[in-house]
Amino acid sequence: MTESAAPERRAYYFDSYTRMFTARIVERLTFDKRPAVVLDKTYFYPSSGGQPFDKGTINGSQVVDVVVRPADGAIVHVLAGEVSGEEARGEVDWARRFDHMQQHTGQHILSQAFVREANAETVSFHLGADSVTIDLAASSLSAEALERAEELANRVVMENVPVKAWFPSEDELAKIALRKTPEGLEPGALRVVAIGDFDFNACGGTHVACTGEIGTIKIIKTETFRRNVSGQLRVEFRCGRRALDDYRQKNAIVNQLAADFTCGFWEVDQAVARLRAEAQTNRRELKTARDQLLDYEAASLAASASSLDGLRVIRKAWPERDAAELRALAGKLAAQANSVALLGTAGEKAHLVLARAEGLAPDMNVILKSALAALGSGRGGGSPSLAQGGGAAANLDQVESALSQAEKELLSRL
Numbered sequence: 001m002t003e004s005a006a007p008e009r010r011a012y013y014f015d016s017y018t019r020m021f022t023a024r025i026v027e028r029l030t031f032d033k034r035p036a037v038v039l040d041k042t043y044f045y046p047s048s049g050g051q052p053f054d055k056g057t058i059n060g061s062q063v064v065d066v067v068v069r070p071a072d073g074a075i076v077h078v079l080a081g082e083v084s085g086e087e088a089r090g091e092v093d094w095a096r097r098f099d100h101m102q103q104h105t106g107q108h109i110l111s112q113a114f115v116r117e118a119n120a121e122t123v124s125f126h127l128g129a130d131s132v133t134i135d136l137a138a139s140s141l142s143a144e145a146l147e148r149a150e151e152l153a154n155r156v157v158m159e160n161v162p163v164k165a166w167f168p169s170e171d172e173l174a175k176i177a178l179r180k181t182p183e184g185l186e187p188g189a190l191r192v193v194a195i196g197d198f199d200f201n202a203c204g205g206t207h208v209a210c211t212g213e214i215g216t217i218k219i220i221k222t223e224t225f226r227r228n229v230s231g232q233l234r235v236e237f238r239c240g241r242r243a244l245d246d247y248r249q250k251n252a253i254v255n256q257l258a259a260d261f262t263c264g265f266w267e268v269d270q271a272v273a274r275l276r277a278e279a280q281t282n283r284r285e286l287k288t289a290r291d292q293l294l295d296y297e298a299a300s301l302a303a304s305a306s307s308l309d310g311l312r313v314i315r316k317a318w319p320e321r322d323a324a325e326l327r328a329l330a331g332k333l334a335a336q337a338n339s340v341a342l343l344g345t346a347g348e349k350a351h352l353v354l355a356r357a358e359g360l361a362p363d364m365n366v367i368l369k370s371a372l373a374a375l376g377s378g379r380g381g382g383s384p385s386l387a388q389g390g391g392a393a394a395n396l397d398q399v400e401s402a403l404s405q406a407e408k409e410l411l412s413r414l
C-alpha cells in the first residue's frame with residue numbers, strides 16, 4: 001500500500017460526522033484542466049463503491065469533484081479555482097453527505113433483508129441525484145417478498161441498531177460472516193461495516209452511526225429488465241429525507257386527484273377505472289356516430305355528383321379536414337359501382353385521396369402522380385383502386401386545381 005492510500009489519510013473512514021477540518025496541502029496538480037490538491041488527510045469522500053463524491057469548499061473554493069488516483073490511491077480534490085497557502089480549511093456540504101449516508105446505510109440493510117427474505121444477493125448499487133437502486137440476482141420477486149424485505153429493513157431502522165466500521169485483524173476477519181467477500185485485498189486493508197449483528201459487509205463508504213438516523217426505507221418500484229441483463233431485478237428505493245420528499249409529492253398528487261373526483265384517496269383508483277371505462281364507451285359511440293355521419297355525407301355527395309356515360313365522379317376539396325376521415329369517405333364513395341372519388345384537403349399538410357370502384361380500369365397511382373405534380377410537391381402511393389399522398393402546405397385553390405388535373409387525367413384514360 002502506498003503512503004497516499006493509507007487509511008489514516010481517509011479520515012472519513014473513522015468519522016463520518018466531521019464536516020469542518022484543517023489539513024495540510026501535500027500536492028498541487030491540474031486535473032481535467034482544473035486546479036486540484038491532495039491533502040495529508042481528508043473528510044471528503046471520493047466517488048467509489050456506488051456512492052458519489054462529497055461537495056463543499058476548500059479555502060473557500062468549490063470542490064467540484066473528488067477522485068481516487070488509480071496510480072497511488074491518493075484522493076484528489078478538484079477545485080473550481082486556485083487556493084493559496086499550505087493549510088487547507090475544508091468544509092463538507094453536509095446536506096449532500098448526510099443524504100448519501102442515509103441512502104447508503106439503508107442500502108446495506110435492504111440488501112441483507114433481501115438475502116434473508118428472498119435469498120437474493122445484491123449485485124450492484126447505484127446512488128444518483130434522483131434515484132437509488134440495487135440490482136438483485138433474481139429474475140423476479142413476488143409483491144409479498146418485496147414487502148417482507150421492506151418490513152424487515154424498517155424493523156432494523158426502528159430498533160436503532162449501532163453501525164460500526166473498522167479494520168479487523170486477519171484472525172478477527174476470519175470469524176466474520178461477510179455478506180459478500182471481496183477478492184484480492186491485502187490483509188488488514190479490509191474495512192468492515194457492521195449493522196449490529198444483522199449485517200456485516202466490506203465497504204469503504206460513509207454511514208450513519210445508528211440505524212434510526214436512516215428514517216423510513218421505502219421501495220418505490222422494481223424493473224425486471226435492465227440493459228439486456230437477464231436474471232437481474234432492479235429495485236428502486238428511497239431512504240430518510242428522500243422517502244419523505246417522495247411521500248409528500250405523491251400525497252399531494254393523490255389528494256388533488258381525490259379532490260378532483262370528490263372521493264376519498266382510497267377510492268381514486270376506482271374513480272380512474274370508471275373514467276377509463278366511460279371514455280372507452282364514449283370512443284366507441286363516437287366512432288359509430290362519425291361512421292353514420294360519413295355514410296350520410298357520402299350519400300349526399302354521390303347524389304350531387306356529375307355523371308358521364310354512367311361514370312360518377314365525386315370531386316371535392318376542403319380547407320381543413322382529417323386525412324383518415326377523407327380516406328374513409330373516399331372508401332365509402334368508391335364502394336358504389338362505377339364511382340370515382342377525388343378528395344383533398346388544404347392546410348399545412350395538404351392531402352389527396354383518390355379512390356375508384358372495383359372493375360374500373362385506371363390505376364389511381366398514376367392519377368395521383370399527375371395530381372401531385374399539379375400540386376407542385378408531395379409524395380404518396382397506394383393500390384390501383386386507392387392512392388393517397390401530399391404532405392406539403394397548400395391552399396384550397398391549389399388543392400382544387402390538383403383534383404381538377406386528376407379528373408382530366410382520369411377521363412383521358414377511360
Ligand SMILES: [Zn+2]
Nearest residue numbers: 104193203205
Ligand atoms: Zn457502505
